[in-house]
Amino acid sequence: MKQSKVFILLFFLFIIQGTVIPLIPLFHAWDIQWVPEFVFVAILMIAFFGSLSWGMRYALIFGFMTDIVYSSVLGVYAFSLTLTVYLMSMISRWVNLNLVITILLVAAGIVAMEFQVYVIYLMIGLTDQSLGVFFQARVPSTLVLNALFTLLIYYPFRRYLVKMSDWIQK
Structure with a gap:
């Protein structure tokens, strides 16, 4: 049940980042490209605070979904998301994860994946x-x-993931 809530949240973010965000006028005001990677941010947090195996599963699933919906080549996003989630999760084990470090790791992950x-x-x-x-x-x-999005969801999502990982380990 708890995993289905996470999947529903990720699916909701997937829909939001592809449909609602591009409609906001701010994102067309300048000659720059705003790329919302909200699903990727949430998956990284799942790998950091929940379970690496679930994070990699979600990365593979939503990577393929991204490939199917937004790309003409299957596997590019699935590979990139999964590899980056694994690498960032390995790096996260060496540091004390607080808000600032999480934002920095998410930023590094986004640059690596992109x-x-x-x-x-x-x-x-x-x-x-x-x-x-x-x-x-x-x-x-x-x-x-994506740093602003990480800042917005950090505390509630981290609390939920820690609670969920405690529940899974019991």
Whole structure:
């Protein structure tokens, strides 16, 4: 039951990040790319505060969902999300996870995941965006948007995940 609540939340975030967020006028005001990665942020927090295995499962599931809905190549997001969740979770074991460290790890994860997708798309010819434009027009705005989202959900979602992981271990 508790896992189904998490799945429903992730699915809701998946819908929000793809439909509602692009309709906000602020995101079209400047010549920059705002990329909401709310599902990825939540999955990273699941891996940090809940269970790495569940985080990787959700990364694979929602990565494939992203590939199916938004991409023309299957597996790019599934691979990138799963690998990045694993790597960031391994790094999170070396540090004391508080709000600031979590935001920094989420930011590093977003840059790593976005860069993986960019490089794969560049190699197979699906993008012609230069690396400079990628790091100027896409990365800073994406980091700000997702850091604000992390700040917004950190305390309630962390509390829920810690409670849920205690329940799973009993």
